[in-house]
Amino acid sequence: MIKKQILEKIKQSNSFIITAHINPEGDSIGSQLAMAKLLTAMGKTVRIINADKIPGNLKFLPGAEKIESLPENYEPISFDLAIILDCPNLERIGNVRKLIAERYVICIDHHVSNDQFGNMNWTDSKASSAGEMVYGLFKAADIPLDNASALCLYTAIMTDTGSFRYANTTVKTHHIIADLLSFNFCPTKVYEHIYETKSFEVMKLLAEVLNNLQRSADGRYVWFRVTAEMLKRNKLNAESTEDFIAFVRMIEGAEVVAYLREIDQGAKVKISMRSKTDIDVNAIAGYFGGGGHKAASGCVIEANIDQAEKMLLSQIKKSIEEHNRNKKQEK
Ligand SMILES: [Mn+2]
Numbered sequence: 001m002i003k004k005q006i007l008e009k010i011k012q013s014n015s016f017i018i019t020a021h022i023n024p025e026g027d028s029i030g031s032q033l034a035m036a037k038l039l040t041a042m043g044k045t046v047r048i049i050n051a052d053k054i055p056g057n058l059k060f061l062p063g064a065e066k067i068e069s070l071p072e073n074y075e076p077i078s079f080d081l082a083i084i085l086d087c088p089n090l091e092r093i094g095n096v097r098k099l100i101a102e103r104y105v106i107c108i109d110h111h112v113s114n115d116q117f118g119n120m121n122w123t124d125s126k127a128s129s130a131g132e133m134v135y136g137l138f139k140a141a142d143i144p145l146d147n148a149s150a151l152c153l154y155t156a157i158m159t160d161t162g163s164f165r166y167a168n169t170t171v172k173t174h175h176i177i178a179d180l181l182s183f184n185f186c187p188t189k190v191y192e193h194i195y196e197t198k199s200f201e202v203m204k205l206l207a208e209v210l211n212n213l214q215r216s217a218d219g220r221y222v223w224f225r226v227t228a229e230m231l232k233r234n235k236l237n238a239e240s241t242e243d244f245i246a247f248v249r250m251i252e253g254a255e256v257v258a259y260l261r262e263i264d265q266g267a268k269v270k271i272s273m274r275s276k277t278d279i280d281v282n283a284i285a286g287y288f289g290g291g292g293h294k295a296a297s298g299c300v301i302e303a304n305i306d307q308a309e310k311m312l313l314s315q316i317k318k319s320i321e322e323h324n325r326n327k328k329q330e331k
Contacts, residue, residue, distance in 0.1 A: 002122045003140035006106055009120060010039065013080035013104075016046040020085045020130070022094040023239070024050055026058060026159025026194065028086045031130035033063045033152040035083060035108075038134065041143045047077070051094025055239055060193045061155060062148035070096055081106065086130035088114040088291050108133050113282055113291030125293070128168040131156025135176050150183035155190055162246060163191070167295050202240045205230065209244055215254065221316050222251055223258040225305060228266055238263075242272075249274050256281060256316050262305050269308035272298045273316075279323050284315050 010016075018035050020028035032048050039046045048067045058064060082100045084090075088111035090097055107118030110133060112125040127133050131153045138145055145153070157177060161169045164177070181187065208230065215222040226241050238261060245259045256279055259272040271288070273281040274296050281297045288311075290299020301308040 002120075003137055006108070006120060006122060006137065007141050009081070009104075009106060010042060010044065014044060015079040015081075016044055017077065017079045017082045017096075017099070018046060018048045018085065019050055019082065019093050019096045019100070021087045021092040022051045023242070024052055024054055024058070025242070027129045027131055027156045029054055029058045029061060029064065029067070030152040030154075030156030030159070031085045031108075031134045032067070033061055034131065034134045034149040034156070035085060035137075036063065036066075037146065037149040037152075038138055038141065038143060039083075042141070047079070049077075049096055049099065051096050057193055057197050058155070060189075061152055063152070070094075070099065074099070079103065083108065084118065085109065085134070087111075090117045108137075110293075111291065112293055113286065113297075126170070128166075128170060128173045129157045129160035131160065132173060132176055135180075145180075145183065147184045150180045151185040151190070154180045154185070154187065155194070158187075158190065159194060168293070199240070201234050201236055205234045205236060205241065206244055206247060209241075210247065213248065215251075216313075216317070219253045220320055221256040221258065221313075222248055222254040223260065223309070223313070224248060225309070226259070226261045227305065228262045245272055245274055249276060255279055256284075256320070258312060258316065260305060260309055260312065263300070266304055267302065269301045269303065269305050270298070271301060271308070271312055272296075277323075279319055281319075284312075284319050287315050288312075 016039050018032050020032050036046045036048055050067060050069055053069045054064055054067050081104050083106045084093060085108050087093055087109055105118040107121045108130060109123050110125055110127040110130055114123040124133060135153050157173060209224050213222060213224050245257055249257045255277045257274045261270045263270050273284060275281040280294045282292050282294050285291050285297035285299040288299040288301050292298055301311055
């Protein structure tokens with residue numbers, strides 16, 4: 001129903017801006033590129049504008065070169081309607097927010113923490129990815145996919161499900177993936193681009209991180225840090241460390257995994273969390289003003305890294321204890 005309403009609204013407008021969250025990754029880039037294809041197929045003019053530059057390992061996606069990043073001083077752009085993908089709130093689009101201003105916004109998102117910021121909102125926290133939702137729009141519009149859109153959607157779904165390993169992977173996800181694989185692109189190449197393009201220096205930093213891992217006495221939560229000094233010493237940017245958490249979650253028995261990274265010259269700490277059980281890391285992030293999904297979330301704590309670590313660990317501990325209590329009551 002909502003898909004039909006979105007398509008109806010799209011039909012009534014001519015020019016579009018598509019955007020998604022800061023620090024773009026596979027789902028945000030892949031779903032934006034496919035969405036742009038859908039709009040073009042509907043005869044619309046469209047620009048994809050993001051606050052941040054596209055990461056190097058996603059530049060292989062067809063159309064990636066057309067994604068614009070918004071300069072500090074930009075000329076006003078005239079357009080009818082903005083489509084915002086993969087964003088739980090308006091803050092997450094960064095400085096593109098000023099550009100969108102009072103314009104009509106369609107929000108398409110799968111974050112459980114979504115605050116319904118659009119004029120029209122399609123939120124589905126059961127969807128594995130924004131890519132899965134854009135796939136649904138193609139079907140509802142009865143517009144055939146092409147090889148390029150199939151590749152972009154495959155990448156979106158593959159990255160957000162951790163290559164179909166995470167709890168958000170469903171029967172529906174696999175049905176969609178089976179359909180996408182009938183198009184002409186090479187999935188092996190996608191894996192190579194996404195996961196096998198790390199520099200030697202990044203792997204050395206990962207080794208340092210793994211060497212300094214910490215865990216709770218019961219082993220149920222594990223955490224690690226990347227400081228500004230570590231990045232500087234290795235001449236690396238933060239973006240290259242984003243998937244370190246995927247390595248750390250491989251530890252058996254680690255139910256919650258947390259990544260703490262210094263930002264703003266050490267005045268703040270960016271936290272990413274993953275949960276491998278039904279411990280809700282969206283709620284933990286929410287306590288610090290962040291959000292995301294039940295199994296993957298993030299927040300920023302305004303404190304130095306030692307203080308932030310203490311604050312975070314005490315919340316994780318509380319959540320685990322609460323989770324234990326609930327479990328007991330169920331029995
Ligand atoms: Mn996503």
